[in-house]
Amino acid sequence: MSSRPACAPTPEPPYYAVIFTSRRTPDDGGYAATAQRMLELASAQPGFLGMESARDEQGLGITVSYWSSLEAIAAWKGHVEHVAAQAAGRQRWYDHYALRIARVERAHAFDAPR
């Protein structure tokens, strides 16, 4: 087992997912520190349920965060440090992104018996 978080241990549906798909620019200045800070801040927000993130070698990344309600998502969107990070993301770090808010209706998980 890795010590790195894998699939987020979310509760039974319904809950909400924010699917953030992005393509990075070559500008790495401050990105990693801000991403880490945003994870810490988000994790402390009311209604945060978990986060999963992967970025491949071509620079395409998918981050999915899970929340108990649309109100929790709206509060996180408006967090002052997050608003600043969003602006920096648009100015420097992202060539393109798509953000989707979705209501999780069904879920299941699998663990290999190894």
Next chain:
Amino acid sequence: MSSRPACAPTPEPPYYAVIFTSRRTPDDGGYAATAQRMLELASAQPGFLGMESARDEQGLGITVSYWSSLEAIAAWKGHVEHVAAQAAGRQRWYDHYALRIARVERAHAFDAPR
């Protein structure tokens, strides 16, 4: 610009997302070919809207596919080749996965003016 697909060009919500988060085993036998075949097959299914996928160096991957309806998702789940691939995934390729079906309610995208 990369020739690799980035964010899927989905229509206005509502539509559905299947969020598949997984941790791979070291067993690569047949994985890439099957993943490519599944993308081809899914893309030809009625109701398929797009797919986004990223896997990081630690082996955590997120694939999100988008569909017009729950019926389209159910039909793809039951496709005979997909059923065989799902079984192989559980037997060989995945240590762990979580699969979530969610209704996309809002979406927006950003393209940097560069």
